[in-house]
Amino acid sequence: MENYKISDSKLVSLYKQGSEEAFEQLLKRHKARIYTTIYLIVKDNYVAEDLLQETFVKAINTIKGGRYNEEGKFLPWITRIAHNLSIDYFRKEKRYPTMILEDGSKVFNALEFAEDSVESVQIKNDTHSKLRDLIQELPEAQKEVLIMRHYMEMSFQEIAENTGVSINTALGRMRYALINLRKKMKQYNIAYDQDIYPR
Template sequence: MAKLQLPDAILVDKYISGDENCLAILVKRHQSKIYGYIYSKVLDRDVTEDIFQDTFYKVIYTLKQKKYYNEEGKFLSWVLRIASNLIIDKFRSDKKMPLNRDTDDFSVFSKITDSSRNIENILIKEQVNIDLKVLIEKLPHDQKEVVMMRYFLEMSFKEIADLTGVSVNTTLGRMRYAMTNLRKLIEKNNIYLPS
């Protein structure tokens, strides 16, 4: 029973030293927060389950490697950062699929009947999204991370700051630099952004 009361950092150390039960305690201690965080971003129970499991596969792998783990006193923040990266990866792969497939379930041409939008607007919007994703990939990692979390995962600046382990001011600064850099890249690449 005494093990259940131990702080996260000690449980992590004990797990790294070979006590497998310590990870089970950590998972049980934080699973509702981690699961809830993932679900709040993806809004799908099956996807949440997958990402939750993948998160702990990555946690286990990283802790077993010992040299790659740098907790800085915040196990939960570290795990949420891993989950956030997996959510971003999932979002990227899901968002690419509709742009590359033309099936009965999803067809650009099925949108023609929508009187509020025409095919030209759809194609322009898709091309702009493709162009922006390419440009975002060219940003430095910390700026790209903030843009992805803010605009694609719709996270608040405070949530981003907590997950990345920096202050809100640093997060805002990274976003400002990212927007400046994106504007420069848009001009340099002659990308048209409809208003």
């Protein structure tokens, strides 16, 4: 277990002074959270990886260019960049729709990277993958609050301000999202266990 952890703001300071190791730590610490945030919006692995790169390029340029605001927290700041890029992408895609397969990937990805199909089928059966699918099925307003609170680590107050609702509405949406996910996961786990141990 990690007993001592350098804070994000300390790592950013070290990075500004030229420590690439500090940046590597920041990336290692947060890449999964940021990548998941993007993936839940764009629903495509390859697009999510492109946008993750774009997010970090922006962050690197801002920090190295001396434009990073020291008062804010690193994670909400960078996930905000990721969120904005994802929403922009999503809006553009809506104007120019592409064919989406049942698993949420684009036809192009399935054709271009056919060797991943066995793996993706395997992952599809995985509990974690199932949970991500269930998040996609949530009503948009609930999904938005869930992503903002759980993955982007915004406070309920910030979410309320950003989405133009009261804090109670934001809390209510989060409650419904979490309880619904829990119920569905329980149903799924029962079915999953029965598959493993047939009667």
